[in-house]
Amino acid sequence: MQRVLIIFTILFCFSLTSKAQNPEFENLKNIDSWLESNIKDRNLSGATVLIADKSKLIYSITVGKSNLESQRELQPNDYFKIASLSKVITTVAVMKLYEDGYFDLDDPIEKYMPIFKNTKVINRQDDSDSFTFENANTKITIRHLLNQTAGFAYDGPIISKLYKEKGLSFFNPSHESLSSFMNDLSSMPIIHQPGKKFTYGPSTDILGYLIETVTNQNLEAYLNNSIFIPLNMTGTGFDAHRKDMNRLVRSYSKQENNLKAINNELDLTKGFKTKVFMGGSGLISTSSDYMKFCQMLLNYGVYKNTRIISRKSIEMMTSNQIGDIDYPQGFHPILGKGNKFGFGLNVITKKGKVNEFYSQGSYYWEGAYSTTFIIDPKEGFAALMMTQLGGRQSLKVRKDFRKTVYKTLK
Template structure:
């Protein structure tokens, strides 16, 4: 493991802007400098950054405020809405069930979820708002749900209207259970033929429902018993923040020269209990919890001698699973033209544009509020930033975070 590539040691495990005189800390402190600069410029309210190898936390810094209104300082064990970082956790859960022989990846989803048997495809008239529906030419498979080519979309000219008519909300579901939510989702069409394009959408939520049906457990319990408990992620779950609700970090977006709170906060009632477990976006976690998950991925499925997933499953997740399909243009600024999608992850390819310093074969993912990680097996590290910043401005912050990490390499 090329640990010497980092200008930091295990001794700085909980480094908090230490005024170290050792010149070897100079590059290490550039991460602190970058973070503080973004806070000073109102690009971020605050953040927790952790860097680890497969065994140890190599670097940790926490700066800024978790809530600008109350001026509460950010703390390393604060709770974050991890949004689409939930997808990677659900993907691991699915691969675990696949390893155990519960299904094959190319099985039609309707074998296990018959409500999706008659899914239709939207055929739009590009000159108007008219559309027709046609039957799928092929069955939607579990593999297509994993690689986001199944045709499910979060939004679009037609599908957004249909969701609204059905009162389907992915960020704030009002249904009584995941099964009732899925019943309504199954009545919605997909936006293209299965396997034809990459379309980012609620495919992972369908996989969450598959977990419930296959295991006979609700998603919350399955994840807790099979991922969170083995990894020691005691502060991760759909309601993990309820006992310390003041420690939930508030989300902001950049408006002009200042940060404004995003009015999409979770129900802050302590007694509230989540009913619809959204596998693609609903989890709450802390930086110290999620870095353990990243270390497990970096170490090919093992964390502290506990095997969560096989090495071959990790390989499948972290290699191209969409073949010659390209990301749509709207995804280029986020993931880079020429890069590819594995299962739940963006994979850096040899020919991918916007790769910056990244090694070929490294991979990362992000959440809507800028929780983000990158794992580089060649350099032997996982880097995680937990913050709560929405809007298009956040794309540059996420990218600059990754750059600031790579700048510390010799």
């Protein structure tokens, strides 16, 4: 195994700075060992890990292969499908528009997207496939979309069948635009009354369409102008990988004792330029780019003297936004355990932190291919792992990554 890059530095600031500004780690090489072990055991093909404080990179390593078939070494500037890490970026964009007065969070979404005016609710009385539709008791709001309580679901025993009949796919859709995709999605029902449950689904994709409708520009252009260009995220976008297709890291899943390539539309190694900008799953990024975004979150909206959104917006995103609603409603057995959901983020609560190493008030999110980050304001660091591992095995790898990072704290 060739180590492409390893930077191992412990940074100390002025003696009077607080611990939150000056995270203290030891034995960071334990992360090296953890990565190398997982690659040797064929749990990962390769990975990049970065740790930073608010302004500086503390640790960086890139190891393994970007493509097991070609045996290409993983490079620090390679492109990753970040999947649901896209949701956090889109959420920041929505909060920026909220700050600028484009809408209120409790506005009904039909005010800006009339196609959702007559959304119905599935009424399923038992475990059978029979169902009826009922009217929503309350309007779906922007807040419902942000905290994933609107009722839109990715899948389920009834809704999956309805999506298939309609020809709806949330990953690499065949529509001509996000608008045409939303026209079809708006004809689909939600699976429960708005605001009553946490249901992980395409709510953030709808928020991407909200951005398009209120700004009169496509989502790609708005994200470029409001986030990517100000943060100098030059390797991030819906088609960023097309600058050099060889740098797109291939995705794998663990099957028995080996890694098998995931050969489906998500590989993005072929096809035409993206037409449907899915704000919940469609972005491509690099490790250095996404770490800039994480540092902006850690620094309450600021990166290198450039403010993207306000401190109060970050506080809203990283606090409990679902109240007493159970989380995660069966969506993810590892993410729950007493924690809560903010806007686009899993938030560690006092009750939840007893299950793991994480500090109360820390938060994280992850993508389907195991791109994941955790930000701990109390300890003063952001940690990011970029890899491309799908399937059930990936849940353990993501969790073990966070645990390994925390084990290195003094």
